[in-house]
Amino acid sequence: MDWKSPNGKLQEMSCRKALLELDRRGLIKLPERKKSYAFEKKKKRKLDVPIASIEGHLSVLGEIVIEPIKSRYSKDSRAWFQLIENFHYLKSAKLCGAQIRYIVKSEKYGYIGALGFSSATYKLRARDAYIGWSEKARRENIQYVISNDRFLIVPTVKVKNLASFLLSKALQRIGTDWESRYGYRPVLVESYVDSSVFKGIGYLASNWLYVGNTSGRRDGIAKKVFLYPLQRNWRKILCQESADGLGHGRLIKDSSNWAEREFGSIRLYDNRLKQRLYAIADDFYNKPQANIPEACGGKARTMGAYRFFQNEKVTMDIILDAHTEATIDRIKEHKVVLAPQDTTILDYSTHPMTKDLGPTSHLDHQSIGLILHDTLAFSEDGTPLGVLDAQVWARDPKDRGKTRRRKELPIEQKESMKWLRSYRRVNEIAKLCPETLIVSIGDREADIYELFHEAQRKDSKAGLLVRVGKRRNRKVAGIDLWDYMSSQEERGQFQIHVPRRGNIRAREAQMSLRYSSIDLEPPKRFSSSDPIKVWAVYIREINPPPDIKSPIEWMLLTTVSVDNFSEAYQRVQWYTRRWGIEIYHRTLKSGCRIKDRQLGSADRLETALAVDMVVAWRIYHMTMLGREIPDSPASVFFKEEEWKALYCYVHKTPIAPEEPMSLREAIRMVGQIGGHLGRKSDGEPGTVTLWRGIQRLDTATEMYIIFTSSRDGP
Numbered sequence: 001m002d003w004k005s006p007n008g009k010l011q012e013m014s015c016r017k018a019l020l021e022l023d024r025r026g027l028i029k030l031p032e033r034k035k036s037y038a039f040e041k042k043k044k045r046k047l048d049v050p051i052a053s054i055e056g057h058l059s060v061l062g063e064i065v066i067e068p069i070k071s072r073y074s075k076d077s078r079a080w081f082q083l084i085e086n087f088h089y090l091k092s093a094k095l096c097g098a099q100i101r102y103i104v105k106s107e108k109y110g111y112i113g114a115l116g117f118s119s120a121t122y123k124l125r126a127r128d129a130y131i132g133w134s135e136k137a138r139r140e141n142i143q144y145v146i147s148n149d150r151f152l153i154v155p156t157v158k159v160k161n162l163a164s165f166l167l168s169k170a171l172q173r174i175g176t177d178w179e180s181r182y183g184y185r186p187v188l189v190e191s192y193v194d195s196s197v198f199k200g201i202g203y204l205a206s207n208w209l210y211v212g213n214t215s216g217r218r219d220g221i222a223k224k225v226f227l228y229p230l231q232r233n234w235r236k237i238l239c240q241e242s243a244d245g246l247g248h249g250r251l252i253k254d255s256s257n258w259a260e261r262e263f264g265s266i267r268l269y270d271n272r273l274k275q276r277l278y279a280i281a282d283d284f285y286n287k288p289q290a291n292i293p294e295a296c297g298g299k300a301r302t303m304g305a306y307r308f309f310q311n312e313k314v315t316m317d318i319i320l321d322a323h324t325e326a327t328i329d330r331i332k333e334h335k336v337v338l339a340p341q342d343t344t345i346l347d348y349s350t351h352p353m354t355k356d357l358g359p360t361s362h363l364d365h366q367s368i369g370l371i372l373h374d375t376l377a378f379s380e381d382g383t384p385l386g387v388l389d390a391q392v393w394a395r396d397p398k399d400r401g402k403t404r405r406r407k408e409l410p411i412e413q414k415e416s417m418k419w420l421r422s423y424r425r426v427n428e429i430a431k432l433c434p435e436t437l438i439v440s441i442g443d444r445e446a447d448i449y450e451l452f453h454e455a456q457r458k459d460s461k462a463g464l465l466v467r468v469g470k471r472r473n474r475k476v477a478g479i480d481l482w483d484y485m486s487s488q489e490e491r492g493q494f495q496i497h498v499p500r501r502g503n504i505r506a507r508e509a510q511m512s513l514r515y516s517s518i519d520l521e522p523p524k525r526f527s528s529s530d531p532i533k534v535w536a537v538y539i540r541e542i543n544p545p546p547d548i549k550s551p552i553e554w555m556l557l558t559t560v561s562v563d564n565f566s567e568a569y570q571r572v573q574w575y576t577r578r579w580g581i582e583i584y585h586r587t588l589k590s591g592c593r594i595k596d597r598q599l600g601s602a603d604r605l606e607t608a609l610a611v612d613m614v615v616a617w618r619i620y621h622m623t624m625l626g627r628e629i630p631d632s633p634a635s636v637f638f639k640e641e642e643w644k645a646l647y648c649y650v651h652k653t654p655i656a657p658e659e660p661m662s663l664r665e666a667i668r669m670v671g672q673i674g675g676h677l678g679r680k681s682d683g684e685p686g687t688v689t690l691w692r693g694i695q696r697l698d699t700a701t702e703m704y705i706i707f708t709s710s711r712d713g714p
Contacts, residue, residue, distance in 0.1 A: 007183025047086045049079045052109035053156040058165060062107030066115070066169050068177050069101045076103045083114045088152045089197055095149055098182055102170055104153075112157045115170050116150035117178070119143075120190055126212030126225045127190055131238050135269055135313055141238045146178065148191035151202075163202030171206075175230050187234040192223040200224055247432040249325035256639055257282070262614060266322035268313065276308045277319070277611075284615045286698035288691050291596055292608075309604045319610035320390055323617075324429070327377055327386025331433050334379050339388055339462070340441040340578040341375040341422040344585045347595055348605070356602035358394030369595075370394050370602060373418040374613070375426060375440070376581050380573075383624040384580060387613055389425040391418050392606050411450050419446045420454050423462065430461035438462045439560060441578050444469035447557075449523050455559045456532050463560040465574055470555075475521045482555065485538040488514045492565040493542070498552070507545065509552055514538045515568040520557070535562040537571045587687045588616040619694065622667060623687050630664030638666055645704035646697055649673065654707070670697055 003011045023030045054060060069077045080103050084093040095101070097119030104113035120142060121127070127145075128138060148170075153162060171189065179185040192214060193200040204210065208226040216222035231237070249265025259281035268274050279301065287295040296302040308314060331337050345360045348369040357368040372392050377385040411417055423440045430438040439462065442451070446466045455464040468474060474481035490512050500506040515538070519531035537556040544551035556575055562568050588594060594612045599605050622637055629636070634643040643666055644656035650669045660666070671685025672678060674693025685693070 005183060007181070045078075045082045045085050047082050049082060049111050051111065051154055051156055052106075054109055054112075055158045057160055058162060061109065061112070061159060061162075064107070064112075064165070064169070065105045066102050066166065066173070067105070069103060077101070079103060079111050080114045083111060083152055083154065084116075084150055087154055088150060089194075093150070098146075100174065100177055100181065104166060109157075111154070113153045113166060114150065115148065115152070115166070117146050117174055117189070118149050120145035120147045124190075124214065124225065126214070127227065130209075130211040130227065131188075131235060133239065134241065136267065137239050137241050139269060140242060141240070143184065144186050144238060145188045145190060146174070146186045148189055151191070161205070164205035167202060167206040167208075171228060171230065185230075187229065187231045187237050189228045189230060191226045191228075193226065194221055194223050196221060200226060246321065246324060246428060247328065249322065251326055251329055258618065259285075262326050262618075263319065263322045265325040267318055270313070273308065273311065273314060276304055277314075280305050280308060281611055281614065284611055285618060285694070287695050288615055288619060289695065291598075306599075309599055309607045314607055315603075316390065316392065316606040316610040319607065320387055320613065323386060323614045324388055327388060328429055328432055330385045331377055331429070331436055331438070334385075334436055336380050337385065337433075337436055337438045338378045338380065338441055338574055338577045339375050339426045339438055340378070340581045341373065341389070341419065341446070342443065342578070342581045342585070343371060343373045343418065343445070344589075346370045346372055346589075346609075350595075351598055354598075354600060354602065354605070356394055359397050360395070370605065371415070372609070373422065374581070375422045376584055376617070377438070378577050378580050379628070380577075381624075381628050382577055382580055383628045384584065384617055384620050387617055388429060389422050390610070390613060391421060392609065394602055411448070416448055416450075419448060419451050423451060423454055423464065427460055427462040434461075437560070439558075439574060440464050441575060442466045443578065447472050449520075449526060452520060452532050452534065452557070452559070453526070453529065463558065465556060465558040465560065465571060467575060468555040468557055476518045481518070481536070484518070485514055485516065485536055485555065488516050488538070490514055491568065494569060496552075504548070509544070510542045511539045511552065512542050513565065513568055513572070515562045517562070534559055537562060537568045539572060583687070584616060584620055587620050588613060590688070619687055619690055623685070623690055626664045626667035627684060630662060632663045634660040634663050634666035636663060641705055642697065642701050645701040646670065648704060649697070649700040670694060673697065673700075
């Protein structure tokens, strides 16, 4: 494995510890030890070194030498152990991990003290808060913190200022000595003082920083925590994190639990938090319309869910990044992936006591809630592959009149920046999927020049497709864009089905299509920029019925080249997939009932929203998957006990088939128990009926497991 420490030596002790842990977990079987070693046996060391009784000032000691112990078999090493075990209040000379021991000698009187430095405590609240560590930064940089675990001045030596003098002398050389032995230089030293025994005056006198107390869990005694920086830029070094970003997560593909497969790469280093996330996601999926206590089904699981959402280590970004890792894996299976982005309002007006919410209306500021701008990935067939980006914010109620000042503000201070952030995220993912064309899609609100300017950068790998609004007054060669495209020759016609909308009946609309490459002229604020080359696709309804007041007329601009009628028609088809994100929002709001979540503050709501977003995607994914691969076995989506319970519940039989039914049949069965009648005119079940069916399937699965387990028992 070439597992080496910074000094080039093999990590033998770390390897030994890893092997012992693997053996303890039952993953490997180590042979029994054949012998014990002398260093493992506890020895009561007699004091056989001379100890002097001294009082006075530092000058009475003569030259004071602090020397590192280089061999455990040396005379100084034996003296160090004897001094610690006979005079130190802990009576223990054991140091853990990497370590350096110092012996203190007086020119006139011999041994007068001892110090020991070792690896730092792995996790300590007061220290970590003072440093400003994230979980990731702590794990990556903990080795640069060392601990002053032992500090002893022989009790018979009573010399004023000796403690602060010895600490200062030791700190002057510990960095160099540690680097010489281990190959890297520490930047911070920690130490602990039992306030029931000592006051820590020596540490304070030598400029150590008191930062708080330990919790006292180990021995019931809370100790004072002192820190001493060895370098000026110590905090910068300790807080730096490697830029591992997306595409570096380790997916769990062989698990039977969908939540584990979806969130397996999450950057939570506490396995208990991971298991809690899997359980919460599973509970929310099985009962998508239930509140948290009802979905969790018990007091312990409910309290665990609330604690999870309150945990500062768990955020919306951390949860969704793991899901996005799994989504990237699905994206790589497609040649073209569409990534529509859209904004929706999350209204929490019925929970006015929730902290940090903001107005959701520009007009009256009476409704409060959060704004969600998200981006989804879809296959060309319309199957949702996952969530790529989510931006959530609350508007500032004090920031009135911002709309009137929008022309004066840079885009970074406008909500329009959401479109650029989403595109940048999609572009980042596109770089990880070089064999897939990913196209970011936006409606007329996304028609901002800065977005096209971003998409034409040399490092842009993602395409862009935006529907243009007439109010933007786009110009091509000084001519209005709409007039310019109307003057182009018609390249072909096609028919589209327009569904019923309100009192307007459904119809088959005949459309004309025009396309052309154009140079999009920059607005005045970009007067120094060159025109941007894009392709325009213009469709217009021909001879609409007299009662149609607003015939279909779209102007699409795209950075993906259009060279013929087929490609132009494909761009139109791509844009129609944008409605998939609106279906997803309906699923999120009505199916998962996110507006009913009561968690006390906006940041907790965001964390719960992340789980709900993945659950809503999975429900929508199941709906579309049955149409994309209907003949696949149900086991591609349902666990064995689920499809068997589904069959038994629908057919009212205690005997399940040996082989799973098709995915389409399984989804229709879920729709059936959710209220779908299955008539020819009804089509396939939608997300609403599937929500209801999934809840009943969860109960049926529990009962199936109970009954089948009892049959297998004694």
